[in-house]
Amino acid sequence: MAFVLSAERKAIFDSLRPRYPNAKALTIPLLHLCQEQEGWCSPEVIDFVAQELAVPGAHVQGVVTFYTMFLKEKPGKRVLWVCRTLSCELCGAKELQEHIEHRLGIHAGQTTSDGEFTLLKAECLAACGQGPMIQLDDEFYENLTNESVDRVIDKARERAPKAPGTFSSLYLRAEKE
Ligand code: FES
Numbered sequence: 001m002a003f004v005l006s007a008e009r010k011a012i013f014d015s016l017r018p019r020y021p022n023a024k025a026l027t028i029p030l031l032h033l034c035q036e037q038e039g040w041c042s043p044e045v046i047d048f049v050a051q052e053l054a055v056p057g058a059h060v061q062g063v064v065t066f067y068t069m070f071l072k073e074k075p076g077k078r079v080l081w082v083c084r085t086l087s088c089e090l091c092g093a094k095e096l097q098e099h100i101e102h103r104l105g106i107h108a109g110q111t112t113s114d115g116e117f118t119l120l121k122a123e124c125l126a127a128c129g130q131g132p133m134i135q136l137d138d139e140f141y142e143n144l145t146n147e148s149v150d151r152v153i154d155k156a157r158e159r160a161p162k163a164p165g166t167f168s169s170l171y172l173r174a175e176k177e
Contacts, residue, residue, distance in 0.1 A: 040071035068121070081122035082096060
């Protein structure tokens with residue numbers, strides 16, 4: 001089924017248009033809005049973005065495959081990103097990642113067999129002074145230890161996963177502030 005941006009996200013996208021020099025420059029913001037709604041950058045999302053911006057689908061595909069924050073496959077119910085960039089790495093991100101892998105029984109890039117968690121490695125998530133840190137869906141957890149990340153995972157299991165489309169959008173947040 002063809003992808004369509006929700007009215008709320010469409011309004012945000014329309015407000016972004018005048019701030020960018022051309023349609024191509026809107027590829028990343030529009031992909032963010034689509035992924036927040038759909039949960040990943042499905043082929044339908046890529047077609048939608050290409051049509052909306054009147055750019056080749058290969059361009060959109062190229063952006064999706066280049067940037068790690070865009071999901072190329074449908075994830076599990078929750079997406080847990082471990083920042084792997086230098087500051088976090090120096091603070092123990094690799095050890096934290098291995099602990100989470102052991103805890104979830106998967107390697108980074110995989111989804112648990114019950115579909116509850118997808119574990120991914122992220123590039124810098126902009127909390128470099130508070131590493132190691134993770135992003136769980138749209139929430140950030142900093143200064144983590146093996147024990148504190150266990151608590152984050154346990155609490156996440158206790159609450160219902162957020163459905164795609166209910167994630168708070170960076171763009172929606174910016175509009176409200
Ligand atoms: S290096 Fe991890 S948040 Fe920047």
